[in-house]
Amino acid sequence: MVEPSVTVEALYENMDFKLLAGEKGLNHEVQVSDLSRPGLELSGFMNYYPEDRIQLFGMAETSYLENLTSAEKTVLFDKLCTPRTPAFVIARSLPAPQELLNIANERGIPVLSSKLKTTRLSVYITNFLETELAPISTMHGVLVDIYGVGVLIRGNSGVGKSETALELVQRGHRLVADDSVEIRQLDGITLIGRSPKLIEHLLEIRGLGIINVMDLFGAGSVRPDKKISLVIELELWDAQKQYDRVGLEEHTTGICDVQVPKITVPVRPGRNLAVIIEVACMNFRLKQLGNNAARKFTDSLTQEIQSKNNNN
Incomplete structure (x- = not known):
C-alpha cells in the first residue's frame, strides 16, 4: 500500500x-x-x-x-x-x-x-x-460502471476480463480502468477505484492489441473513477466444483481492510459473461432495496413443503 x-x-x-x-x-x-x-x-x-x-x-x-x-x-x-x-x-x-x-x-x-x-x-x-491523502493500493482487474454499480472484475490472466469489459462498453456501460486499478480508501470504508494515468481509457485485447475506448465509443463510455461496490471473480469452469445454483450464499472479499460483496462466475464456452454480469448488478441493486429473489424462492419452497406435510 x-x-x-x-x-x-x-x-x-x-x-x-x-x-x-x-x-x-x-x-x-x-x-x-x-x-x-x-x-x-x-x-x-x-x-x-x-x-x-x-x-x-x-x-x-x-x-x-x-x-x-x-x-x-x-x-x-x-x-x-x-x-x-x-x-x-x-x-x-x-x-x-x-x-x-x-x-x-x-x-x-x-x-x-x-x-x-x-x-x-x-x-x-x-x-x-x-x-x-487516502491510502492507495493497486490491484489487477477491470473496473466498470454498470447501472451505477462499480464492479471490479477479477480473475487469472487470460480468463476474459478485458473482452468482457469491451462487450459491456458496447452495451452502454462505462470503463474506469483495465488491467491495473488504483484503489483509494476514503473515510475507512469507501473504496474509490481509478486508472493509472498512463493507461487511462485503454483496453488490451489479445489478438487485437491496445485500443482507446474513449476514441472508439465516445466520452460517455468512460469515467475517471468509481466507488467499488461489487467484486466479480471469473474462473475457468471446474466440473468437479459445486457452484451456487440458488444464490442464497453471500460471499465477501477483503480490499484495503474493507469487506466487499463477491460473486464467483464460472467461465466456459457458450456463456455470455457480459449479460451475466449485467444481471448480477441488477440483482445486487434489488438486494440492496430488500428484494431478494433467492430468499423469496426458498421461503415459498419451505412453505409449500410444510403445507404438503400438514395435509399428509
Missing part, C-alpha cells in the same frame, strides 16, 4: 485561490487532512499548536488580529510560522495582516486567499485533502 502525499501547489491549482505570499513554499507537502483554526494560539497559548496542519483564518480570527498592535502581531506570527507549517488560508477574501505576509515571504510559507465562506471553504479543503 502506497502512502500518498499532496503539495500546497496541488491544493492551490485545484481550488480558486489567490496567492498572497510565500510562493517559494508551494512545494511544501501537506501530511494531514485536518485543518486548524488557531483560536487559543492567537491569544498566546501555544502548548498544543498543530503546526503541521493548514492554518485557516476566518472572520473571527481576522477580527481578533485587528485589535493587536503591529509588534504583537509580529511576535505572534513569528511563533505560528514554523518550518512544519504548510500554508495559511484566509477565507472571505479578508485582508491578510501585513506582518503575516512579511514573515511568510521570508520563510517561504504560502498564504492563500479564497472568496468562499469559512465553513464551506473548510469542507472543500478537507474533502480534497482526504481524497488525495
Whole structure:
C-alpha cells in the first residue's frame, strides 16, 4: 500500500485561490487532512499548536488580529510560522495582516486567499485533502460502471476480463480502468477505484492489441473513477466444483481492510459473461432495496413443503 502525499501547489491549482505570499513554499507537502483554526494560539497559548496542519483564518480570527498592535502581531506570527507549517488560508477574501505576509515571504510559507465562506471553504479543503491523502493500493482487474454499480472484475490472466469489459462498453456501460486499478480508501470504508494515468481509457485485447475506448465509443463510455461496490471473480469452469445454483450464499472479499460483496462466475464456452454480469448488478441493486429473489424462492419452497406435510 502506497502512502500518498499532496503539495500546497496541488491544493492551490485545484481550488480558486489567490496567492498572497510565500510562493517559494508551494512545494511544501501537506501530511494531514485536518485543518486548524488557531483560536487559543492567537491569544498566546501555544502548548498544543498543530503546526503541521493548514492554518485557516476566518472572520473571527481576522477580527481578533485587528485589535493587536503591529509588534504583537509580529511576535505572534513569528511563533505560528514554523518550518512544519504548510500554508495559511484566509477565507472571505479578508485582508491578510501585513506582518503575516512579511514573515511568510521570508520563510517561504504560502498564504492563500479564497472568496468562499469559512465553513464551506473548510469542507472543500478537507474533502480534497482526504481524497488525495487516502491510502492507495493497486490491484489487477477491470473496473466498470454498470447501472451505477462499480464492479471490479477479477480473475487469472487470460480468463476474459478485458473482452468482457469491451462487450459491456458496447452495451452502454462505462470503463474506469483495465488491467491495473488504483484503489483509494476514503473515510475507512469507501473504496474509490481509478486508472493509472498512463493507461487511462485503454483496453488490451489479445489478438487485437491496445485500443482507446474513449476514441472508439465516445466520452460517455468512460469515467475517471468509481466507488467499488461489487467484486466479480471469473474462473475457468471446474466440473468437479459445486457452484451456487440458488444464490442464497453471500460471499465477501477483503480490499484495503474493507469487506466487499463477491460473486464467483464460472467461465466456459457458450456463456455470455457480459449479460451475466449485467444481471448480477441488477440483482445486487434489488438486494440492496430488500428484494431478494433467492430468499423469496426458498421461503415459498419451505412453505409449500410444510403445507404438503400438514395435509399428509
